[in-house]
Structure formats: C-alpha cells, structure tokens
Amino acid sequence: MTQDLARIRAFVQVFDSGGFSAAARQHGRSKALLSKYVTDLEDYLGVRLMNRTTRKLGLTEAGEAYYREASTLLQQLDDLDATITDQTAEPRGLLRVSAPRNFGEDTLAPVIFAFLAKYPKVSLDLRLEDRYVDLVDEGIDVALRISTMADSSLIARKIADMRxxxxxxxxxxxxxxxxxxxxxxxxxxxxxxxxxxxxxxxxxxxxxxxxxxxxxxxxxxxxxxxxxxxxxxxxxxxxxxxxxxxxxxxxxxxxxxxxxxMPTGQTLQAVYPHRRHLAGKVRALIDYLVEWFAAHPVS
CATH class of the missing domain: 3.40.190.10 (Periplasmic binding protein-like II)
Known part of the structure; x- marks a missing residue:
C-alpha cells in the first residue's frame, strides 16, 4: 500500500510540477526514481498516463481521469494527516486573516493579538481592507465578514450578532x-x-x-x-x-x-474555504473568537 501511494504521489507531483526534472528539484527525489514510479504505475494499470516528449509533458485521456481522482485522494489523505496531528499539537504556522479595515483596527486587533499571545507558535498575516477578498485565489485561511450570508463555495461559522x-x-x-x-x-x-x-x-x-x-x-x-x-x-x-x-x-x-x-440578522462570520478537514490553527482562532465575543459582546 505504501509503495502504491508513492507511485500515485509521484505521478501527481510530476504533472503538477510540469516535468520530471522540476518535480525532482521541488520534492527532493531523483528524476530516475520518479520516472520509475510513474512507469510502474502505468504498467500496473495497463494504460499510458503521460505523453512524454523532450519539450513538454501531457496527460492522456486516461491520465486526465486518473489525475483528477488521484489528486483529490492525496489531498484528502494529507488533510487527514494534518487533522490528526493538529489534534495533539499546539497550533503553529502562518495564519492569513482578512477583515474589514475599520472593524479590524478598532475591534478585532486586540482580540487577535491576545490569540497570538496564547499561541506564540502562530504567526499572523492580517490583511485589513474594505473589498471582497477571494479566499482561494489570495491564499487566505479565514476571513471575518459582517453579513447575512456567505458565498456558497465557502463555509461560514457565526462568531457574534451584529447591529x-x-x-x-x-x-x-x-x-x-x-x-x-x-x-x-x-x-x-x-x-x-x-x-x-x-x-x-x-x-x-x-x-x-x-x-x-x-x-x-x-x-x-x-x-x-x-x-x-x-x-x-x-x-x-x-x-x-x-x-x-x-x-x-x-x-x-x-x-x-x-x-x-432597522434590520436584524447581521452577524460577524468566520468564513473559510470548503475543506473536509480544517487546519488546527484556523480552528483554534475561530474557537477563540467565539469565546471572546461571547464574553465581550460587540454591542
């Protein structure tokens, strides 16, 4: 099973990197080993997955179908590993957060800086701007938004009621x-x-x-x-x-x-991309915000 996953991962890495040489440099493996893994996978499946030329690398029709399923499977496995690790480890790593400028400067900053004091292994990239931020395209882990609804491609958790x-x-x-x-x-x-x-x-x-x-x-x-x-x-x-x-x-x-x-139903929401497993640092921040605003209502 471990060998099978290594072959599948090599196939996805080679295509994502644009070639065997690039994948070898990026992932610290030899080009020969990656080539062997992909060839072994093709032999096992009985189909050619990649069209290799000296100038470019492309996927066959079978390769495209296999890549879609394999990349999804590997992402789920990686997310699952991260989730299990996060359950036992202290939150750590870079956390990218987006929030409205005035709310961020006036109300959010003291809360999120207190969070950092509690979790010193987390570093913060706080982006305060009054515009719609595409979380996926801009690599944002979580956005704080004041609204009545969220983008259907995202997940939202209520933090506090707003007026x-x-x-x-x-x-x-x-x-x-x-x-x-x-x-x-x-x-x-x-x-x-x-x-x-x-x-x-x-x-x-x-x-x-x-x-x-x-x-x-x-x-x-x-x-x-x-x-x-x-x-x-x-x-x-x-x-x-x-x-x-x-x-x-x-x-x-x-x-x-x-x-x-005046309308009701406005809420402060934590919005994050649709992922099966939520990173521990993101979950820790959201839980902290919910507890903070429960004890310190906005108004």
Whole structure:
C-alpha cells in the first residue's frame, strides 16, 4: 500500500510540477526514481498516463481521469494527516486573516493579538481592507465578514450578532427633522457607504418584510469610518455598524433614528474555504473568537 501511494504521489507531483526534472528539484527525489514510479504505475494499470516528449509533458485521456481522482485522494489523505496531528499539537504556522479595515483596527486587533499571545507558535498575516477578498485565489485561511450570508463555495461559522444603526447629528436633525418612516429618507441628504450591502438602496424592515429605500446625498465614500465622520459633520443620515455608531451616540455626536425599522440578522462570520478537514490553527482562532465575543459582546 505504501509503495502504491508513492507511485500515485509521484505521478501527481510530476504533472503538477510540469516535468520530471522540476518535480525532482521541488520534492527532493531523483528524476530516475520518479520516472520509475510513474512507469510502474502505468504498467500496473495497463494504460499510458503521460505523453512524454523532450519539450513538454501531457496527460492522456486516461491520465486526465486518473489525475483528477488521484489528486483529490492525496489531498484528502494529507488533510487527514494534518487533522490528526493538529489534534495533539499546539497550533503553529502562518495564519492569513482578512477583515474589514475599520472593524479590524478598532475591534478585532486586540482580540487577535491576545490569540497570538496564547499561541506564540502562530504567526499572523492580517490583511485589513474594505473589498471582497477571494479566499482561494489570495491564499487566505479565514476571513471575518459582517453579513447575512456567505458565498456558497465557502463555509461560514457565526462568531457574534451584529447591529446596524441609522443616525445623524443633533444639529442636522434640528434643521431637517427626525424621520418617522424610512421612506422619508428618499428626500433627505444621505451619506452612501459603497461598502454597504445595497450601497444606495438602504434596507429596512416593516411588518416583517424588507423595505428597500433608494437614497442620495452629498457624499459617497468607501469607508464606514468616513461615513460616520460625515454624519457627525452634519452632512446627512448614515447607516453604519453599531461598533462604530455606539461611541458617537454615547458622546452625543450622533442620534439614532428609525431604530424600530432597522434590520436584524447581521452577524460577524468566520468564513473559510470548503475543506473536509480544517487546519488546527484556523480552528483554534475561530474557537477563540467565539469565546471572546461571547464574553465581550460587540454591542
């Protein structure tokens, strides 16, 4: 069985590397041994898997089918080995994490740095940016996202409940009046955060149904922190996460409006690529975040 796996792994490594010489350099094996393993595999199966020329290497039709299944099998075995090791070993290695900039700087950073203090063998690449990040293409282990849903190709675990707040400055409300219904915002100056789901179509809840209100105003920004500052400056209404709104509300710089119409169901989620076995360092971080935010609610 061990010899069979060695042959299969050699076949996958050679094709992934683009040739026998490249695979030998990359995996520390001799070119002759890799060639022998692939030839032995072909002899055992009774079919040619690779077309070899001096310039390039390609797969036969049988080789393509075998490669798909073999590479999946080897990945599952590697993941299983890693899972068993992770259960008994302290989390270690590089952890790539993505999060919204303002949430990461203001709320997440203290939590994740405490995690690193607990697990000193883990190193961190924390990427704070207000854009959609493709986890697979960019090699991200886990992303923290504030949303109501996740990409179907990913797995999401709820970390904590979140709220959104509509607010304006006291001076602005004194001039323009306090809205009683979301529809009134259609004719009022509003600050559009282009990172917000729906952007200029703000979502509210009325009688259990979603109400979408198109808004316009003097400011469009791609930062909830800047949207908050624009609202504090009296430029209009803004919708923002509660972790940004609450300090300004507590200081009197902003006044919440339309609270009874604000949607619920927003959550902080840990999102990670669909894998059968989750790396121990990722599982440890997610568990730590769940425990932290349970003890320290965002609002």
């Amino acid at each position: 959104v707040v509509a607010a304006a400055s006291p001076d602005f409300l004194a001039r323009m009046g306090v809205p009683k219904h979301p529809d009134e915002l259609r004719a009022q100056p509003c600050i559009v955060d282009t990172n917000l789901q729906g952007q200029a179509n703000w979502r509210f809840i009325e009688d259990g149904k979603t109400l979408s209100v198109p808004v316009t105003g003097p400011v469009r920004v791609n930062s909830p922190l800047a949207a908050r500052q624009a609202a504090i400056s009296g430029l209009g209404f803004a919708v923002m996460p509660s972790y940004l709104a609450d300090p300004a509300v507590a200081s009197g710089a902003l006044v919440p409006v339309l609270a009874e119409f």
